[in-house]
Amino acid sequence: MKNAEIKVFAGSSGKSFANKICDYLDIELGQSEAMTFSEGNxxxxINETVRGKDIYLVQSIGMNPNDDFVEILFWVDAFKRASANSVTVIMPYFSYAKGDKKDEPxxxxxxxxxxxxxxxAGADRVVTMDLHSHQIQGFFKKPVDHLFALPVLSEAILQMNLSDIVVVSPDAGFAKQARKYADYLGTxxxxGDKTRKHHNERAEILEIIGDVRGKTAVIIDDFSLTAGSIVELSKCLIERGATRIIACLSHLLINEAAVRRIEASAIEMVxxxxxxxxxxxxxxPKIKLVSVAPLFGEAISQIHNQASVSPLFERVPNKVIASSTASLFSEP
Structure with a gap:
């Protein structure tokens, strides 16, 4: 696709992802730079003119959420002060979406x-994926396009040719989304009946509701920080007769200890x-990645051409699937 009017720029945590988007759209990444001074400032x-342009800024709020978030604010302000026509924030992961309610004093x-x-700061639109709670869209007054990793991850599962699949939700709160995966996969x-008593990121699996005996259990969740929940769930699934464990996660925030925990677990692949x-x-060796950059690239194209983004919520074009799953069985 050639479209000189689409201008994609990247924040510090979004460069690799933005380059993949640009590859999909067949455009050049915008010229910009970010620096951190010695005291953390x-x-x-922006190193090129953006006057009158529609700007798409790529930056996840991820592994360094405070720095990532503040940088987004500065980028949006810079584009607006440079007379950009519009600024759309492409935020594949919104870390602070976990803080979606006031459930204690x-x-x-x-x-x-x-x-x-x-x-x-001046953002005109936000595009994100798999928010922790859908109602977070209501915190914004500007349009929010909420994409889902479901079709990309589901197609990756289908490519593995697994037999006797059962989709497993780690808790009741994610059951509705897990049901969508099950419908897509025809399983x-x-x-899982999970409880989390404190803010220490540790969860306890109390029970498994549903038949998993003799089946390949595919655990579905939106994100993981410590891998504690999926590892504990995998133990319960094996105890109840599951023969294989695969986990699918929209966002991987895990650290080195969590990687070791996964590698020592019954989970065959994440x-x-x-x-x-x-x-x-x-x-x-257990962690495989699919790219959702083509999904976001397609969303940018649809938004820029004033077309509907909603078809991407359930099914995505074959070219997106082909681009997304191309590296599934290669090293991350």
Missing amino acids: TFVR RVSIRARVCAEAIEL SIAI IGTDSVENPHLIHS
Whole structure:
């Protein structure tokens, strides 16, 4: 696709992802730079004219959420002050989406604060994927396009030619989305009864609801930080007769300890997306990545051409699937 009017720029945590988007769209990445001074101060600069252009800024709020978030604000402000016609924030992962409610006294609803700050900086639109809660879109007054990794991850599962699959949700809260995976794959579903008593990122699996005996269990979740939940769930699944365990995660925020935990577990493979730049995933034999950059590239094309993005929520073009799963069985 050739379209000189689409201008894609990258923040510090979005360069690799933005380059993949540009490859898909067959355009050049915009020229810019970001610097961090010795005391931690962030400085951003656009190195080409953007006057009257529609800008697409790529930056996940991921492994360094505070720095990533502040940098987005500075980039949006810089583009607006440079007279860009519009600024769309392409945010594959929104870390602070986990702070979506006030469920105990004297706490901040962090997702709402971040949403308001991004809009006050001047963003005209946000494109993101697999928010922790769908209602977070309501924290924004500007349009939000909420994409799903479901079709890309589901196609990756189908390419593995697994037999007797059961989709497993780690808890009741994710069961509705897991049901969509099961419908896409034409399988049954099981649900883990999980409780999390503290903010220490540790969860306890109490029970498995559904039949998993003799089946390949495909655990589906939106993200993982410590891999604790999926590892504990895999133990319960094996105890209840599951023969193979595969995990599919939209966002991989895991650290080195979590990678080791996965490698020592019954989980045969973790399939995740490249929504976050995570150096801890490199060379792990159990972790395989599919790219959702083509999905975001297609969304940018649809938005820029004033076409509907909603068809991408359930099914995506074959060219997106081909580009996304091309490296499934290669090293991350």
